[in-house]
Amino acid sequence: MFPKEATSIPRIGLAGASGFVGTHLIESLAGHFRVRALSRSSNVVAANPGAEEVEWRRCDLYSLPKVTEALAGCDVGIYLVHSMAPSSRLVQSSFEDTDLLLADNFIRAAEAAGLQHVIYLSGLMPDESGEFSPHLKSRMEVEKVMRSRGVTVTVLRAGLIFGPGGSSFSLLVNLCRRLPVMLLPAWVRSTTHSIDIENICQAIQLCV
Numbered sequence: 001m002f003p004k005e006a007t008s009i010p011r012i013g014l015a016g017a018s019g020f021v022g023t024h025l026i027e028s029l030a031g032h033f034r035v036r037a038l039s040r041s042s043n044v045v046a047a048n049p050g051a052e053e054v055e056w057r058r059c060d061l062y063s064l065p066k067v068t069e070a071l072a073g074c075d076v077g078i079y080l081v082h083s084m085a086p087s088s089r090l091v092q093s094s095f096e097d098t099d100l101l102l103a104d105n106f107i108r109a110a111e112a113a114g115l116q117h118v119i120y121l122s123g124l125m126p127d128e129s130g131e132f133s134p135h136l137k138s139r140m141e142v143e144k145v146m147r148s149r150g151v152t153v154t155v156l157r158a159g160l161i162f163g164p165g166g167s168s169f170s171l172l173v174n175l176c177r178r179l180p181v182m183l184l185p186a187w188v189r190s191t192t193h194s195i196d197i198e199n200i201c202q203a204i205q206l207c208v
Helices: 004-008 020-029 042-047 064-071 095-112 134-146 168-178 197-207
Strands: 011-015 034-039 054-058 076-079 117-123 152-158
Touching (some): 020 034, 020 197, 034 064, 076 095, 117 134, 152 197
Parallel strands (some): 011 076, 034 054, 076 117, 117 152
């Protein structure tokens, strides 16, 4: 529980709060910061009435005015949204275009709401000799969009994230177990490095 001087504690606007990283991050930040957890799902918001440290708010990132309203009063923004997630809205555009649209809305809203700092969790990039997958190309484009406004932006890059509730590792294991032969694109030759979800939360908290 926060002391009476709780209004001096920074408020964090967390986009992608109901995802794998977001749910773990809320547990890590609660008690240290005030968290405004943003979700486009009214069911998720209804199922999480929140507490003194965490305020859940429904927010559609496709709407710039709604994102701006949701971030009003926040000091720091954390952006964990990625449109390749299974829970993403089904649209006719590519995930790359959707990623750019949502990221642009968020950083514009952050600037309009007067946020001091935005943290974006991106992907671990290959070196100059490696090839970029469509997934990582999209992440790189989002990084550029995030840095296109006047808000200070910190980009954290991570590879495969391990932790309870994560889907990346289980998906990789299931592919290896069920497919005797699999044709792979050239970009899979680039090396990567895994990281534990607790270390991700620690890194983001240090940035805040």
